[in-house]
Amino acid sequence: MPFARSLRSQSLLLFGGSLLLMLLIALAGFALLSRELNRYQSLVEGPLERLVEIDDTHLSFKIQVQEWKNLLLRGSDPDTAERYWQAFLTQEKEVDQRLQRLATSVDEDLRPRLTALRAQHARLGERYRAGRSAYLANGRDPRRGDAEVRGIDRETAEGFATLVAELHGRTAAQVATIRAEAQRDILLGGLALLLCGGGLLFLGVRLVERRLVDPLVACARQLGQLARGRFGERLPVGRDDELGRLTQSTNLLRDAAVQHTHDLRHQAAEVEALSALLAAQLLTEPGQPPRDVDTQTLKDVSRRLADVARDLQDAATQRQD
Template identity: 35%
Template sequence: MKLSRKLPLGFAAVTLLVACAGFFGMSQMNRSVDTYRQAVVMEGQSTQVEAMLAHFRKQLQEWKNTLLRGKDDSERDKYWAAFQQNETEVAAQVAALLASLPEGEVRALVAQFGAAHTQMGADYRRGYQDFVAAGFDPAAGDVAVKGKDRAPAELLVQAEEKMSALSAASVRQADAVGARATTLSYSLMLLGALAAVAAGVLVSRSITRPLDAAVEAARSVAAGDLRTSITVRSDDETGQLLLALKEMSASLQRIVLQVRGGAETIAVASHEIAQGNLDLSARTERQAGALEETASSMEELTSTVRQNADNARQASQLAVSACDVAVKGGKVVEQVVGTMASISTSSRRITDIIGVIDGIAFQT
């Protein structure tokens, strides 16, 4: 893989890991926030239960005040009205709490408390009537409602305890989720940092090691050592650089071999030229000697030519004399020829005579 792809992919992987760590951290944080929000809601509901329990106890206290101070009309009406007001507030709180509570044990306890509280209100009204009918005798009113508050009070206390326990558990869960989210976020951040460092080291090594090998190979070639073995292990830019250096080294080796062969050829040719120069020098010396001999011969030839010229002049003079003799000889020859012709004629005549004689002799 080329560096133009390797580097972006490495950075993208690290970025993706960091982004995943961030998203996971945000997810865990949102989960922690939701858990805390749920804990806050449950804490608010627990507070509502506590407030409802306080109003319920205040309602009971207002009933006691009604019985204790009921002989006074104004006091009796005030405390009885306060009793009814607290009853109304408790009922409203029950309705509001039931609307916000999910299905579960706490909601069931609150619903049971609401029903028991309503029944308790009816019982306390009958007790109030008995209290008035008895001439505002507290004992009559107390006997009429004795034990009527125990069931709703126990239900409300159970609901408050259960709600407090759930709220505390929710807070602990939120704390645990927050701690776990923090730990995981730090772990992922550390893992991302380690991955980034590892990726950086790997990418750095994948670049620096081939570059170091390329530098070492270039230095060896620059020093004249062409025997260095270059190994290409990747097809990225650094691998292409090493491949180019390898091809350059091989090309230089071929060139050096060719130059070495040419140098050897030139050395042989130089030796042959030197030997030829020696032979040429020897031949030149021999030719110089021959030229000296030729010069001597030319001098002798010149002398001979001069003698021949003198002889030619003498021959010319002799030729002239011979010509005169020849002319004279020609005339003599002509005379000889004429004489020979005469002799021939005479010879024929002699032959004829001899023939006649032979004929005569034969006849005789």
């Protein structure tokens, strides 16, 4: 198949697949962090917003109590007293409306407490009205007005404070949970990236070493042996890609060198035999008469030497081509 015959495609698959896997792990980590951000946003838009509203309601209640004190301390003038009383009623109405809205938006386990706090605040308003009536009936005497309502706001104020403290605790616990889970997700994402990167690095090194480096080293070693006149063993060919074709070409070069060496040895042996035959025809021992030269033998030796020379020249020409 084309993929198995292309080292470039295999390399692209290895590195591309590694990058894709790392990207998927990174995206998974971002998705986890995005989930924690959404949870934190829900916390901000939910419990934290309710907490701010309860704090504001508590502040409005304190302003309401302060307006009552202003009525007692600075209400000697009828117009001024009426102005402070209207401010008191405005704050009372605002506190009641806030408590009514909160009772429908907080968690269900807190709704009974807010409902009870609203009812308590309503009873508190009746007591303040009775105190105002006593205040007016006794010639705007602040002591008589204060005697009717002295300390009645303490329980309501403590109810607000307890509710605010509890919501603060719940919100802090949720923030701590979100922070811990976000840190855990960051740690897990980092470990996943580290392990995946290490595994891919190890796998990539092993694959590159086995599929690329080892075949190149084997081919280089074989060519080095051929350069020194050694042939060694044929390299195993089990691939059909570029390195497989390189290995096959190295084997062909090795086989050609072996065959060429065999031919040279055969021709050298033949030349040696012809030389011996020629020496037997032409050379004589000292003191012996010259031998009769066989002309046909000399012609045969000459023709055979010419054939060997032509074969050597043809072989050299083929190697150059």
